[in-house]
Amino acid sequence: QVQLAESGGGLVQTGDSLTLSCAASARAYNSEHMGWFRQAPGKEREFVAAISWSGDVYYADFVKGRVTIAKDHVKRTVSLEMNNLKPEDTAVYYCAASYAGDYRVEVEYDDWGQGTQVTVSS
Numbered sequence: 001q002v003q004l005a006e007s008g009g010g011l012v013q014t015g016d017s018l019t020l021s022c023a024a025s026a027r028a029y030n031s032e033h034m035g036w037f038r039q040a041p042g043k044e045r046e047f048v049a050a051i052s053w054s055g056d057v058y059y060a061d062f063v064k065g066r067v068t069i070a071k072d073h074v075k076r077t078v079s080l081e082m083n084n085l086k087p088e089d090t091a092v093y094y095c096a097a098s099y100a101g102d103y104r105v106e107v108e109y110d111d112w113g114q115g116t117q118v119t120v121s122s
Helices: none
Strands: 004-007 010-013 018-023 033-040 046-052 057-059 065-070 078-084 092-098 117-119
Touching: 004 092, 018 033, 018 092, 018 117, 033 078, 046 065, 046 078, 057 065
Parallel strands: 010 117
Antiparallel strands: 004 018, 018 078, 033 046, 033 092, 046 057, 065 078, 092 117
16 A cells, blocks of 8 residues: 655755655554655665654754755645755655654654655756
8 A cells, every 4th residue: 555655856956945745644644753764876765854743843963954844734745845955965755654663763664655856956
């Protein structure tokens, strides 16, 4: 079953803004944490941001000040608003749901979307 589906990726220029969206099943949306991860070419998947069931938000140090994660309870989506994008932000961005555990740890997430490509030109 498809629990999560990302959209909104694309080709942008350095300094641009982009908002990604994750459409979630009821099960995934009501998980303990929903998170965004990214994987750049030749690198391991890394934590970007997470939001808890109660609305607490968490960010990786390297994106603080440039990223906002939010839930829309009507649309049942989780967004990732990214500002002042840099070439090093180029990656496939994944939405995921964790039903227990550390929100920062990839293996604690049970459901994953297919990913959406973000390319930032220099």
